[in-house]
Amino acid sequence: MNDVTTPDTTATRRPTAAPSAEAIDRAIAGACAQIAPAWPLDQSVAVNPWWPLRGLPIQQAAARVAARGGARALPDRTYLRKQWMNGRITRADLQAACREADSTLAVDTLVAHLDRPSCTARLPLVADQLDQIRDLAHRTAWTEEIVHEISQLCASEFDRGQGDWPGTRADELYSAWHHNVVRDRGIAILMGEPGLQKRFKDLPDNPDALIRTALAAMSVPAGAIEAYLHALLMSVNGWASWCAYLAWQAELAGQENTALRDLLAIRLAWDWVLYRWLADEGLRDGWRHALTRAEAIEADHAHDQRLDWIWLRALELGYQRPLIDDLTHAEAAPTASRPAVQAAFCIDVRSEVFRRALEAANPDIHTLGFAGFFGAPIAYQPLGSAVSQAQVPGLLAPSLRVIQQSRHGDDDTHRRGASAIRGLHVGDISRRFRWGSTSTFSYVESTGLFYAFKLLKNGLLHQSGSHSSAATTVSEPDPLTLVLTDDDGPLSTERKTELAAGILRGMSLTQNFAPIVMLAGHASQTRNNPQQSALDCGACGGHSGEINARVVTGLLNEPAVRESLREYGIEVPSDTRFVAALHNTTTDHITLFDLDEPGPRHAELIDRLEGWLAEARERANDERRAQLEPETDADGMGYADFQQRAEDWSQVRPEWGLARNASLIVAPRRRTRGLNLAGRAFLHEYEATQDPQHEILESIMTAPMIVAHWINFQYYASTVDNRIYGSGNKTLHNVAGGHIGLFEGNGGDLRIGLSLQSLSDGKRWVHEPLRLSVFIEAPAEAIADIVQAHEPIEQLVHHEWLFLYRVGPTGEPVQRYGRQGWTTVSTTDSVLPVRKSKA
Incomplete structure (x- = not known):
C-alpha cells in the first residue's frame, strides 16, 4: 500500500498571500486537463491513461502519477527480476540499455537494485492524514468511505437505466451531491463520528464557490494547488476519467461539460469537511507543510525510478533486436502478377496470425492491413432505432450516416422498423424489471424455472440461442440494404467517388486488382462479458466492423462509382468484385456477406476462397491453441472447442485480444510476408512510391499510429498497475451506471482498463508491458x-x-x-x- 508523506506536526503556521481567482482557475484547469477520458463499455476505445501528460518526458510523467496518486507506471521489480532469471532480459540487453542512458553502472549493481523497495511517498490528502490516526482495525478508513460514497452517487447520477433506482436527478453533479449529503445522517453513524453531518450543511451550493472557499479556508499553498487538486482527482480516477470522456465528447460537438469540475469540487468538499472536523492546528500545519513538498516528492520518485527505466528499456530491446534483424535482412516476397484474391484486414494484431495462415493456404493470395473502419467515417443507425452508433476511431467524429432500408419498399421498411422498436421496448422493460432493486426478487420468483433451464443449457450443454454478430452466417440475400447519407440525404455519385478514391489510396490499392477483393472487418464472440466491446474493433468505436466492410464494398461495387474513379487515375477492372467479410477473432471463422448473384466465375472463386479461409482457420486455431491452452495437445483442441469457448458464459478467457501487442509496421506486405510476427504487430499497408506528397503517410502517423499507441498503453498501464488503470478480477465485475463501466464487487471506484484475466493466465503475465515500436518504410x-x-x-x-x-x-x-x-x-x-x- 502506498504511504502518504508523514506531516511535520512541528511546522508553524505562517500566513500566505491568497492566490488570485485567475491562478485558481488555471490550477483547476491544469488538474482537470491531466485526466484522460474513459469510454463506456458499449463503445470501448482503448486509451493511454497518461495521454494528457504526453507533453512531459515519460519518466517525469511516471514520477508525477506516483507522487500524486500512488500509481505505478513501470513494471514492478519482482516482474523484472523474473525476466532476468528466465533469460528474457539478457546481460547484453542491460548493457545496451545502459549505453542508451549514458550510464556506466555495472550489471551487478542493476540486479541488486531489484531487491530494494520502491519509493512509496505520496502527496497527502486530508483523508489520508485522518486515517493515519484512526483505528483502522475496527473502523472504516475515510479514504475508502469517501470513494464509496462518491462512486455510488456517480453511478446513480450517470445511470442510463441499469441502476438500482433512479436517484435524485439534478442538473449538475455537485448540486445532486450537495442535495443528498446535507440530508444523509448515515455517514456520521457509519463512521462513528456524531455531529459530522453539521459540517456539510454550510457548504456552498455552487462548485466554483466551494473550490475557492475551501482552498482559502485550508490555506493551501499557492504553488501546490494544482498538484493537490490533481491528487484529489486521482483518488477517484475512474469516475474522473468518465467525466473527462463527457468533456471530450462535448468538445467534439462544440459544447462544454463541467462534470469533471463538479467531481473535483465534491472530492475537495470531503477534504475540507474533514479538515474542519480534525480541529488540530498542529496536524493541519503539518499537512500544509507536506503539500509544499509536492515537487520534492516527485523528484524522489524520479530518482528512485532511474534504474527501473534501464530495466524496462532492456526488456524492450530484447523484443526489438530480433525484429529489427528480421526486417533488415528480410527478402521481399515475390507476388503474383495478378493475385487470385486480395484480402484487406484491420491492422489489429490478431489479424497478423490469420493473414499469415491465409497466405500459407494459397501463395497467390495477397493480404493487406488498413484501419478496420476502412476509411468510412460513419455512424450506423439500425432499422427501428432513433439512435446511431459511431463506427469510427475515438479520435474522430463521424461525418456520414448509414441507415437501413428494406429492398422491398418503404412499407416493408416501416413494418420491420416497428417490429424492431417493439422488440427493443420489450427487452428494455425486461432488463429494467430484472435489475430494479424493488422488483429483483419477484422477477426471480416468477422466472426462476425458465432461468434454471437457461443456466443448465448454457453452462452444462454450452448451447445458446443468441450469437454475436461475429457468429452470424448469411446464407441468403439480406432484404435490408445500407444507405450512405449525409445531412443533405443520400450521397451523390461525386461524393461517393471521392470517398472511394481516398479509401483505395489509403490502402495503397490503386492498381493490379484481383478478381476478388475481400474487405474483412472483425468482431469478437463472447458471452456474459460486459467488456466484449474491448475485444471488438477499436477503429469502429468498439463495435463490429461488419457494417463498415459492407458499406465500403457496396460503394466500390457501384458501376457509377467505378466509372468515376477513372478521373482519379484508378482503373478497377470490370471482373473485379469486392466482397465484405467479418473475421471472428475468437474462432477465426470468416463470414462472407452479400453474395447474391455473383456470376459463374465469381461463384467458383468464392467457393475456392471459402476453402482457403477454412484452411487458414485451422492453421490459426492451431497457433492460438498454443497460447490459450499451452498444455493441450495439438489434436486436443479443434474448431469446435473454439466455438464452445465463444459460447461458454463461464469462460473468462475466450481469447487473448490484443495482449502481447508491441509494434506497428507501416510498409508493403512484401516486407513482412514470410515473417512470423507472433500476433504482436499491427500491420498497415503503405507504398511510399504511390505517395509522392506523403499525404497518406501523414494520415497514418496522425491517426492509426495514435490508435495503436493508445491500445498499446492501455495494455501497458493495465499490466503495470491494474489497481488504478485496470479493472481487476473479471469474476467480480458488476456493471455500473448502465453501460458506463465496472465495479469490482459492489463498490469502490469505477474500474477502467482491462481485467486481470485479459492480461494474465493466472500464473504469469501474458502481456509484456512494452512501449510501442513503430517501423516505417x-x-x-x-x-x-x-x-x-x-x-x-x-x-x-x-x-x-x-x-x-x-x-x-x-x-x-x-x-x-x-x-x-x-x-x-x-x-x-x-x-x-x-x-x-x-x-
Missing part, C-alpha cells in the same frame, strides 16, 4: 517532417512514449528517430549516432 526526411509538423507526434517520439524507426531497402540498417535526429541501429551492439536530420 518511407523516406527519412518525410517521416521527420511529419513528426515536426504535429505536436502530439513530436511529443510521443521525443518524450519516449513510443519508439520510431525507419526501415530502408533490404540490407540497409534500420534507423531510429529522436531528439537528436536519426541514429543507426545495430542489433548486435548499441545505438550509434550516425547523422542528424536537418530539423
Whole structure:
C-alpha cells in the first residue's frame, strides 16, 4: 500500500498571500486537463491513461502519477527480476540499455537494485492524514468511505437505466451531491463520528464557490494547488476519467461539460469537511507543510525510478533486436502478377496470425492491413432505432450516416422498423424489471424455472440461442440494404467517388486488382462479458466492423462509382468484385456477406476462397491453441472447442485480444510476408512510391499510429498497475451506471482498463508491458517532417512514449528517430549516432 508523506506536526503556521481567482482557475484547469477520458463499455476505445501528460518526458510523467496518486507506471521489480532469471532480459540487453542512458553502472549493481523497495511517498490528502490516526482495525478508513460514497452517487447520477433506482436527478453533479449529503445522517453513524453531518450543511451550493472557499479556508499553498487538486482527482480516477470522456465528447460537438469540475469540487468538499472536523492546528500545519513538498516528492520518485527505466528499456530491446534483424535482412516476397484474391484486414494484431495462415493456404493470395473502419467515417443507425452508433476511431467524429432500408419498399421498411422498436421496448422493460432493486426478487420468483433451464443449457450443454454478430452466417440475400447519407440525404455519385478514391489510396490499392477483393472487418464472440466491446474493433468505436466492410464494398461495387474513379487515375477492372467479410477473432471463422448473384466465375472463386479461409482457420486455431491452452495437445483442441469457448458464459478467457501487442509496421506486405510476427504487430499497408506528397503517410502517423499507441498503453498501464488503470478480477465485475463501466464487487471506484484475466493466465503475465515500436518504410526526411509538423507526434517520439524507426531497402540498417535526429541501429551492439536530420 502506498504511504502518504508523514506531516511535520512541528511546522508553524505562517500566513500566505491568497492566490488570485485567475491562478485558481488555471490550477483547476491544469488538474482537470491531466485526466484522460474513459469510454463506456458499449463503445470501448482503448486509451493511454497518461495521454494528457504526453507533453512531459515519460519518466517525469511516471514520477508525477506516483507522487500524486500512488500509481505505478513501470513494471514492478519482482516482474523484472523474473525476466532476468528466465533469460528474457539478457546481460547484453542491460548493457545496451545502459549505453542508451549514458550510464556506466555495472550489471551487478542493476540486479541488486531489484531487491530494494520502491519509493512509496505520496502527496497527502486530508483523508489520508485522518486515517493515519484512526483505528483502522475496527473502523472504516475515510479514504475508502469517501470513494464509496462518491462512486455510488456517480453511478446513480450517470445511470442510463441499469441502476438500482433512479436517484435524485439534478442538473449538475455537485448540486445532486450537495442535495443528498446535507440530508444523509448515515455517514456520521457509519463512521462513528456524531455531529459530522453539521459540517456539510454550510457548504456552498455552487462548485466554483466551494473550490475557492475551501482552498482559502485550508490555506493551501499557492504553488501546490494544482498538484493537490490533481491528487484529489486521482483518488477517484475512474469516475474522473468518465467525466473527462463527457468533456471530450462535448468538445467534439462544440459544447462544454463541467462534470469533471463538479467531481473535483465534491472530492475537495470531503477534504475540507474533514479538515474542519480534525480541529488540530498542529496536524493541519503539518499537512500544509507536506503539500509544499509536492515537487520534492516527485523528484524522489524520479530518482528512485532511474534504474527501473534501464530495466524496462532492456526488456524492450530484447523484443526489438530480433525484429529489427528480421526486417533488415528480410527478402521481399515475390507476388503474383495478378493475385487470385486480395484480402484487406484491420491492422489489429490478431489479424497478423490469420493473414499469415491465409497466405500459407494459397501463395497467390495477397493480404493487406488498413484501419478496420476502412476509411468510412460513419455512424450506423439500425432499422427501428432513433439512435446511431459511431463506427469510427475515438479520435474522430463521424461525418456520414448509414441507415437501413428494406429492398422491398418503404412499407416493408416501416413494418420491420416497428417490429424492431417493439422488440427493443420489450427487452428494455425486461432488463429494467430484472435489475430494479424493488422488483429483483419477484422477477426471480416468477422466472426462476425458465432461468434454471437457461443456466443448465448454457453452462452444462454450452448451447445458446443468441450469437454475436461475429457468429452470424448469411446464407441468403439480406432484404435490408445500407444507405450512405449525409445531412443533405443520400450521397451523390461525386461524393461517393471521392470517398472511394481516398479509401483505395489509403490502402495503397490503386492498381493490379484481383478478381476478388475481400474487405474483412472483425468482431469478437463472447458471452456474459460486459467488456466484449474491448475485444471488438477499436477503429469502429468498439463495435463490429461488419457494417463498415459492407458499406465500403457496396460503394466500390457501384458501376457509377467505378466509372468515376477513372478521373482519379484508378482503373478497377470490370471482373473485379469486392466482397465484405467479418473475421471472428475468437474462432477465426470468416463470414462472407452479400453474395447474391455473383456470376459463374465469381461463384467458383468464392467457393475456392471459402476453402482457403477454412484452411487458414485451422492453421490459426492451431497457433492460438498454443497460447490459450499451452498444455493441450495439438489434436486436443479443434474448431469446435473454439466455438464452445465463444459460447461458454463461464469462460473468462475466450481469447487473448490484443495482449502481447508491441509494434506497428507501416510498409508493403512484401516486407513482412514470410515473417512470423507472433500476433504482436499491427500491420498497415503503405507504398511510399504511390505517395509522392506523403499525404497518406501523414494520415497514418496522425491517426492509426495514435490508435495503436493508445491500445498499446492501455495494455501497458493495465499490466503495470491494474489497481488504478485496470479493472481487476473479471469474476467480480458488476456493471455500473448502465453501460458506463465496472465495479469490482459492489463498490469502490469505477474500474477502467482491462481485467486481470485479459492480461494474465493466472500464473504469469501474458502481456509484456512494452512501449510501442513503430517501423516505417518511407523516406527519412518525410517521416521527420511529419513528426515536426504535429505536436502530439513530436511529443510521443521525443518524450519516449513510443519508439520510431525507419526501415530502408533490404540490407540497409534500420534507423531510429529522436531528439537528436536519426541514429543507426545495430542489433548486435548499441545505438550509434550516425547523422542528424536537418530539423
